[in-house]
Amino acid sequence: MSPMGVTLQIQDTHVMMDNGLLQVTLSNPGGLVTGIRFNGIDNVLEVQNEEGNRGYWDLVWADPGSAGTKGIFDVIQGTSFNVIVEDEDQVEISFTRSWNPSLQGKQVPLNIDKRFIMLRGCSGFYSYGIYEHLQDWPGFNMAETRIAFKLRKDKFQYMAMADDRQRIMPMPDDRLQGRCQPLAYPEAVLLTKPINSDLKGEVDDKYQYSCDDKDNKVHGWICTDPRVGFWQITPSDEFRTGGPVKQNLTSHVGPTTLAMFVSAHYSGEDLVPKIQDKEPWKKVFGPVFIYLNWAMESDDPLSLWEDAKAQMAIEVESWPYSFPASEDFPTTDERGSVSGTLLVKDPYIDEDYMSADSAYIGLALPGDAGSWQRESKGYQFWTRTDEDGNFTISDIRAGNYNLYAWVPGFIGDYKYDVDISITPGCDIDLGGIVYEPPRDGPTLWEIGIPDRSAAEFFVPDPDPKYINKVLVNKPDLRFRQYGLWDRYAELYPNTDLVYTVGVSDFRKDWFFAQVNRKKDSKTYQGTTWQIVFNLDEVDQSGTFKLRLALASATVAELQVRVNDPKANPPLFSSGVIGKDNSLARHGIHGLYWLYTVDVPGSLLVKGNNTIFLTQPRAATPWQNIMYDYIRLEAPPPSPSK
Template sequence: MRAIILCAQIFFAISTGANEMTDPVTLHMGENIILDNGLVQLGIREDGNLQELSLRGGPNLASSGYWNSNGNGYDEQGAPIAQKFAVLKGDAKIVRQSDELVEVAFVREPAAPFFFRTALHYVLRRGEPGFYIYMTAAHDAQMPAGSITQYAYNLRLAPQHFDYIAVDDTRRHISHSIEDEAAADRVMDATFGFADGRVVSKYDYTHAIEDGDFNLYGWAGPQAGVWWIQASGEYYGSAPFRVLLTSHQTAKTPIIIWQAHCVHRGGYEIEFRPEDETDWQKIYGPAFIYLNDGGDYDTLWNDAKGQATTIVKKWPFAWMEHALYPRERGEVTGQLDFDDGTPAADAWVVLAPEGEHWSHENRGYHFWSRTDSQGRFNVQNVRPGRYGLFALGADQFFEFERSGVAVAAGGETALGRLSWERVVRGRRVWQIGTADRSTGEYAQGDDFHHWGLWRRYPSDFPQDVNFVIGKSREREDWNFAHWNWYSQNNAWNIVFDLDGKPKGKAILTLGIAVARGHNARGFGANDRAAELQVWVNDRQVGLVEVESTGGDSYRSARQSTRYSVREINFDAEWLSRGENVISLRHALAHPYTEGEEKGERGSGPGCIMYDAIRLEIE
């Protein structure tokens, strides 16, 4: 079988000879195609599957690297058929060849089960300690209808050479082995219980884009470190509030995953129904795979962090040549104020293709930034085009939106001062949390990368949640997730005093960051809405139904792309002078003891995660 082999070697600059840093990238045509820059060795099969990854002539560090998809087509009646996972294979094509760079692409035409034209590119550059990967996808009216639920690249590493996993400064450590995982008890997908009581899940190592640390993750061992570096996340749909898989252990190999597109945690399919004749194409990446050696694990990790900083600063890459990749970009600047003149500090500013809400859009590219203390923002490296601008967070339940933001190559789109209307329903009585799309300020909200956090609830809240306004603390007394399994009572109570008997209308606003329904037995169900009863002083005043955001609650998340706001209006006279109680109760709930067996296994109960809750009186 004809193979394509890219060869090179890499190690730290302090141990690299000058000739190795200046070797040209060479191409040798024969039974195999060989590329060599004097630093890294790569061996790629003729269909695009990576077979070799070695450092300075050392052992093969890779088990395999493959481009893959998950999606579906449609039957003759136009109904979607079942999704299928596929390892993609393409035909090899030499795209560019010079002393400075060689680029090899593997091109796949639309075919079952993935009806998109796709390509995987490997790029090797002169003098660089690593290689680049990028992917493209395209669909037009001549192709069968289809959808993309996942488009990814998986790099499996040789298990004998890697024992240290790292995804950020906090989550980096010696990992359990493939043998440990093979012998462990499977709890749910990619989640295993060990004899010592630990439960380890691939979801414990996810990255949330909005946390700002999604640029770097990987593995290290005595031979080398292998690190995945993303300079930009512009190609992620529904960004920036996305949660992505990174590195984890499996029963076969350590793995690094690049989820260029995925529906996990509130994302949406890229869908082309039979009646959709849109011509579409998109580029994902490039990402840089960096190799290093020559130090202990702390040294390797810190060096990789430095390399990631360097790569990010180089975006967009000057060497990149592709019709879908504009090197010349623009920027969007402005100042965001509330309508009372105060600055909208620490707000998210998101640019998404015009015509659709940012949380649903995934065919195009997204760009984002945060406002400073004065409300000023600067969104950089924006592709030329027309965008909608959205602002969210800053303790606001409702977003700011402006359409018609035109960005030109090399130019600045200066929007000046923008006014964001504060939605005020009346006099604020109290608020729990900050409306910032996250539950990070609550109990366990700052330590959520663990499977089965519902198991801690009975010990953390043996009397359930009884939050007293003015006395209780959010970090200690309000759990980050309201499970539908309870300790003593199916009620989270908010207790507060009023100086007098109010009149008029009261408005209770719930910002909901995550929702997951539950079935008749009380266990979580991703396809069911969550139902919540709202009671005021033992009187039910509302029933809230929230569409499920998916598997966020059991996959180590504290927010989702799919955010919702519910306002419950009730007669303020139902409140009393003195003590009042507002109770939040799951419509379907069970004592924790009834769910305990399932609580030790599987995906646990349904839940609602509250971003913030506010009571106002007109």
């Protein structure tokens, strides 16, 4: 028996899509999702909320020239409703909002078209948005845009966003005064009188459920009576900003589920799209898939999570979708592909070319090497190389791009030296391409692993008073516990960290972030870390190279001094860098920075030497530097040697 066809009912104030599996009701012409009926639940969305606070697209915008990431919060309400496709196999509907000069300063200067699609036999619905800024319009900044769903708190209390991060969540009421203790910032609270007493004494913070976009493909909620799952599936990262390791929110207490498209989380203002006056710009966000599933009463509720992951794999395999009706969403035959083999050349490691194993390689708008991580206006297309460095990037939208890469195990960024033009149906084979990472001489010593993360360093156990139980006994997730910044002063109460090359172990002896030292409840002071190392000989006339790769920085300054902790000025200063806020947001990386410091041989001595790394900025506990990797290179040997 074939599934029931899709029907569309249009009323004065609402429209409803129905395929026999679920019914989705939206406001007319606003395009707000007001109801989702599924498997005996009249509405899975929070019926106690106003209709405008259940399921919606939103954005945050500001006038051009505005600094920071704040702005005007705007739930996007359509002003016109149109039927794009209506037959038994598919309904696609459109809710548009147009801009004109009379709205300047009152509404973001964008034409926005929100689309919703329901297919026959499909247990869910799709949504995508088309944002367009015309050439003669004024500019704007857009710090965030997303889709948000607020589910029924009496039904959906179990959240899953990864195999190792899923749990019964606190109720939204648990975050109200009288049931919790506010912590250092509004997102974090300590549950003191939660409705579910099993959760007493735990920290709740939505940022503990963030993850890299490359891993952020399915998350959502489970209702146990009846057994129903609500899942947000993002099958592609092409429309997200900042590349594959940009971090974003997923699901959190509400119960809330987000489809994040643009955000400044873990990056700051660098990833706020700044559309200039008279700059034509158009971008399609999505489609994403809202998937609902159900299980028998006798089934394990967690089978819904396993099924959601399986459905996610189907959606990823189906990308790019063939059914969206907009000409702004190209089908697979309107796209192109690029392939090749990435090799690494570093003669100080191996005289032969090395395969770039598991490298991240992708296309983004033209720019400098590494510019992709701060790119927020265009589309990006990424993959990983195999163990031999081979790669194929498929289904690339037509346009002009640069090819970028970075290789775990090596510092720096690769950029192919020729722009790449993608045309419909093209299949470009670049053959062998070679990345030569920064290198001037042989390694004298190194600290860490060059992988753009501080995860390999020492992450302390949290204060027992401030734990999230879902993160306990999971060493790879320990960095997501609350309050780790204050553990440094407890571990180093009187003097700062000293790392002795050849004796210390970075996994145990290098704190994961160079944080400020807590002096009392309201004041902090900067810190100076020391790297002590021995040199058997020193070329006094040569130049040594100190490579400093940073995994994150937050309103921090890195000063470098050699063998004189009071040298003024320091040998090197980064100036104030970074607005990642990764430490407070329980991240282990943000934006990547790479510095090379020339160290004159005259500053070094035969025997023991000390490099002093100072982070002096100390207005808040969260000003810090996370290191990725540090290396000292000797001067290159003379040709005669």
